[in-house]
Amino acid sequence: xxxxxxxxxxxxxxxxxxxxxxxxxxxxxxxxxxxxxxxxxxxxxxxxxxxxxxxxxxxxxxxxxxxxxxxxxxxxxxxxxxxxxxxxxxxxxxxxxxxxxxxxxxxxxxxxxxxxxxxxxxxxxxxxxxxxxxxxxxxxxxxxxxxxxxxxxxxxxxxxxxxxxxxxxxxxxxxxxxx
Ligand SMILES: O=P(O)(O)OC[C@H]1O[C@H](OP(=O)(O)OP(=O)(O)O)[C@H](O)[C@@H]1O
Ligand code: HPA
Ligand SMILES: [Mg+2]
Numbered sequence: 001x002x003x004x005x006x007x008x009x010x011x012x013x014x015x016x017x018x019x020x021x022x023x024x025x026x027x028x029x030x031x032x033x034x035x036x037x038x039x040x041x042x043x044x045x046x047x048x049x050x051x052x053x054x055x056x057x058x059x060x061x062x063x064x065x066x067x068x069x070x071x072x073x074x075x076x077x078x079x080x081x082x083x084x085x086x087x088x089x090x091x092x093x094x095x096x097x098x099x100x101x102x103x104x105x106x107x108x109x110x111x112x113x114x115x116x117x118x119x120x121x122x123x124x125x126x127x128x129x130x131x132x133x134x135x136x137x138x139x140x141x142x143x144x145x146x147x148x149x150x151x152x153x154x155x156x157x158x159x160x161x162x163x164x165x166x167x168x169x170x171x172x173x174x175x176x177x178x179x
Pocket of ligand 2 (some may be wrong): 150
């Protein structure tokens with residue numbers, strides 16, 4: 001698996017250091033507010049798993065599974081809810097955790113959905129932001145790292161469902177896409 005990676009963009013150490021910082025920042029911001037932290041599957045699973053342990057105040061968390069890429073390198077533009085939340089967002093301070101914002105389609109859809117469902121507030125924390133990929137106006141409240149306009153994998157991010165279990169973020173060798 002690791003042989004398929006051409007270049008590591010963000011190392012395991014850099015990711016974990018950033019998560020420590022984000023955890024401290026969110027602890028301060030959400031102290032006494034009991035936010036509903038929503039992880040967007042599948043990509044956000046490693047990020048969420050690590051980050052929630054660094055938020056040192058009461059939170060509730062839930063998971064939503066949405067998909068718009070399937071096995072493709074570009075967004076289909078259509079966001080499919082594979083599994084909805086178990087929890088009502090009405091009146092809640094929602095904190096969405098994402099692995100990456102690329103076109104912005106996924107989050108633009110979810111922010112509108114949670115507003116329609118009467119969330120009190122909706123904030124977005126993404127580990128990675130790819131501003132050059134954007135096709136809709138969507139800005140995260142907090143972004144861990146800005147990545148170039150390349151298809152990245154690892155730490156939750158997949159290509160054809162593989163590479164999510166890498167502890168770092170990297171770029172695949174071109175022959176992997178061509179084979
Ligand atoms: O800003 P966008 O262009 O919408 O891209 C970002 C979304 O795309 C990926 O999910 P994907 O649909 O691949 O599902 P997955 O997390 O299950 O891989 C990623 O995890 C984000 O949720
Ligand atoms: O660069 C990416 N890599 C993996 N999944 C993605 N979903 C949106 N952008 C990406
Ligand atoms: Mg994907």
